[in-house]
Amino acid sequence: MSSHNKSSSLSHQGQVAKLTLSKNGIEQSFEFPILSGTLGPDVLDIRELYTQTGYLTYDPGFTSTASCESAITFVDGEKGLLLHRGYTIQELATHCDFLEVAYLLLYGEIPNQSQKIDFEQNIITHTMLHEQLINFYQGFRRDAHPMAIMVGVVGALSSFYHDSLDLKDPEQRELASYRLIAKMPSIAAMAYKYSVGQPFVYPRNNLRYAENFLHMMFALPSYDYQINKTIAQAINKIFILHADHEQNASTSTVRLAGSSAANPFACIASGIASLWGPAHGGANEAVLNMLKEIGTKDQIPEYLKRAKDRNDSFRLMGFGHRVYKNFDPRAVVLKESCHQVLDALGVKKDPLFDLAMELEKIALQDEYFIEKKLFPNVDFYSGIILQAIGIPVSMFTVLFAVARTVGWVSQWREMIGDPVQKIGRPRQRYIGSMQRPFIALKER
Numbered sequence: 345m346s347s348h349n350k351s352s353s354l355s356h357q358g359q360v361a362k363l364t365l366s367k368n369g370i371e372q373s374f375e376f377p378i379l380s381g382t383l384g385p386d387v388l389d390i391r392e393l394y395t396q397t398g399y400l401t402y403d404p405g406f407t408s409t410a411s412c413e414s415a416i417t418f419v420d421g422e423k424g425l426l427l428h429r430g431y432t433i434q435e436l437a438t439h440c441d442f443l444e445v446a447y448l449l450l451y452g453e454i455p456n457q458s459q460k461i462d463f464e465q466n467i468i469t470h471t472m473l474h475e476q477l478i479n480f481y482q483g484f485r486r487d488a489h490p491m492a493i494m495v496g497v498v499g500a501l502s503s504f505y506h507d508s509l510d511l512k513d514p515e516q517r518e519l520a521s522y523r524l525i526a527k528m529p530s531i532a533a534m535a536y537k538y539s540v541g542q543p544f545v546y547p548r549n550n551l552r553y554a555e556n557f558l559h560m561m562f563a564l565p566s567y568d569y570q571i572n573k574t575i576a577q578a579i580n581k582i583f584i585l586h587a588d589h590e591q592n593a594s595t596s597t598v599r600l601a602g603s604s605a606a607n608p609f610a611c612i613a614s615g616i617a618s619l620w621g622p623a624h625g626g627a628n629e630a631v632l633n634m635l636k637e638i639g640t641k642d643q644i645p646e647y648l649k650r651a652k653d654r655n656d657s658f659r660l661m662g663f664g665h666r667v668y669k670n671f672d673p674r675a676v677v678l679k680e681s682c683h684q685v686l687d688a689l690g691v692k693k694d695p696l697f698d699l700a701m702e703l704e705k706i707a708l709q710d711e712y713f714i715e716k717k718l719f720p721n722v723d724f725y726s727g728i729i730l731q732a733i734g735i736p737v738s739m740f741t742v743l744f745a746v747a748r749t750v751g752w753v754s755q756w757r758e759m760i761g762d763p764v765q766k767i768g769r770p771r772q773r774y775i776g777s778m779q780r781p782f783i784a785l786k787e788r
């Protein structure tokens with residue numbers, strides 16, 4: 345492209361954008377519609393770009409690309425605003441139970457009393473796993489990472505539920521949604537139980553969603569686990585704060601997988617795989633591992649130096665966000681909750697927590713982090729809370745997956761119902777070799 349004399353200019357003209365391209369001295373103008381959403385920046389509708397101009401766009405990481413229309417979640421990174429169906433995350437995290445937020449994400453409205461009861465009933469009907477599915481766990485090594493088990497077992501759900509795989513049938517889509525939301529805590533807790541060699545604990549449907557998860561994690565046949573209200577509330581809050589976050593990597597993965605009409609269980613398994621990475625959901629686990637590696641407060645300057653060094657791949661885990669460039673509203677809620685949990689559990693003296701608070705303080709005053717707008721994100725605080733509660737580090741990302749399932753399912757359903765939805769098929773800028781003659785093996 346650079347060998348030709350090409351230039352371009354773009355001007356807004358009401359509801360169309362005029363793009364002028366100059367190729368080999370010949371100027372041509374094209375018009376593209378500008379579409380407005382209810383909130384957020386307008387978008388340039390470039391669906392006809394290639395057919396009209398012969399050009400593709402190049403946008404690695406989709407930093408300027410809206411891949412879909414969505415009415416579920418809105419994020420304003422500059423203002424630190426996160427809305428689910430129009431409600432702020434702060435209000436939802438303060439006043440709601442996780443299943444109310446799940447209903448809101450799925451259906452667009454906060455449930456009234458009877459809707460709430462019906463929905464909870466629909467979910468608890470599906471909390472148990474098929475007994476044969478439980479055999480799957482035996483195939484994993486005891487030291488397998490629980491996220492590896494999650495990917496496998498959730499994917500395997502599609503081999504059990506043939507009655508909820510027809511995407512064209514809304515009732516089957518509904519059934520698959522209930523099953524996924526209901527079974528995730530059971531699958532997750534069993535992954536933990538398997539890793540520590542304890543018997544699986546079946547769900548108790550008289551408990552709230554977060555309480556039931558804690559029960560399945562920590563109860564034993566020889567020990568009746570007592571639910572601590574502060575801990576259950578903190579888990580409920582963590583679930584709400586992680587429930588959805590518009591078109592992040594794992595959600596986009598679910599949508600892309602689903603765009604080919606793959607079944608919902610397989611799609612959610614692909615979301616779990618994407619979430620696992622340390623740049624995404626794996627960050628809460630990475631925060632704890634990093635804190636352990638730093639070890640003592642006097643080591644912080646050395647690690648900050650490394651984080652700032654472009655030639656060192658080390659990053660301060662739990663800091664920074666693709667969209668939030670001011671503060672992460674989820675982190676603000678969790679920071680408060682973090683102090684409450686630690687107070688209630690009396691672990692304020694925990695050296696790891698002291699280290700985390702010192703790291704937070706120093707990084708927030710550091711020129712590099714201020715200039716690059718790198719603030720503690722939700723994973724910084726969730727890692728500390730989960731550690732205090734006694735959730736093993738390897739389970740941190742699993743909890744994120746349990747909570748995010750409702751977001752993935754809501755986004756998947758929205759996509760299936762979208763009349764403009766097509767199979768996702770990005771293009772590329774090819775930089776490989778030109779066509780060349782094949783060389784026979786003996787001549788190479």
Ligand code: CMC
Binds near residue numbers: 651718
């Ligand atoms: N520590 C040190 N430097 C950083 C960090 C960090 N945590 N994050 C970004 N930077 C620097 C980066 O090196 C780059 O510097 P330069 O301009 O000199 O090249 C600049 O800040 C911009 O970073 P970027 O990688 O272009 O930003 P991004 O939007 O692609 O990445 C991110 C966002 C979250 C992947 C990144 O900030 C990161 O890796 N953070 C640590 C991992 C983490 O905490 N992830 C959880 C995100 S929140 C939960 C979720 O949504 O999954």
